[in-house]
Amino acid sequence: MLKIPRAIVEEMVAHAREAMPNEACGMVHAQGGVPFEVHRVKNIAGDEKSGSPFRYEMDPMQQLRLEAQRDETGETLFAIYHSHVGSEARPSPTDERQAFFPPGEFDRDPAYPNTFYILVSLASEPPEVRAWRVLKRTSPDETRPVVIEEPIERARWWPQWPWRCWMRRWTGRLRHR
Amino acid sequence: MAVQVHVTSVIRNAVGGQRKVSADGGSVREVLADIEAKYPGFKAQVMDEQGQLHRFVNIYLNDEDIRYLQGADTILSDGDEMSILPALAGG
């Protein structure tokens, strides 16, 4: 079971709803392995670079800033999330390809080997939220990578939750206002 | 021209695991060639054999996508910061 604070699941769902009719995307950072913060990232897919109902592409500058933040703080990229507005909460063939670098190189390790892919589907009500791991294929005869679901447990709270880190972040943010 | 190049995690192993490399060159193309000279195999991660930037890779110069400048021929100034990022995308 993949333990994720309820508030984080709800934040991803809220983002998905607000991004309608387009797909929402973002990152979940963890501290000490515990997911603790959702970062919404602008979806720049589409001709106008303002999002698409069928695709997502994260704003590269935001991607860069979040990575710098992780390098500085020791936070890790717990999950990459995005929404599907009309299909199931499982990785699409495009999602499977894009989990590798270069895309579709299923014989290599995935681009983010320690990161989950979380899918939020708005095709049903309440929305479905499911987590997946995408791993390299087991043999060259396979046409797809290995995709494994990690069932999510929506936790109310638990002792290892990095309260201090979270508090420091919030007080820091208030100070910067 | 000396520039700093940020390399994101996905392609860091192509530059010996570093987050940032210094490189010389008057244009993006020259800087990439300079990195290739130090880390053979690097350039193939970023562009094809014809020297076209891969569709699934973004290069930013300071805060701008070089596709909206002059692409790989974009001229650099001393102290510029370049960032190389694989697109994080899906459907």
Ligand SMILES: [Zn+2]
């Ligand atoms: Zn998808």
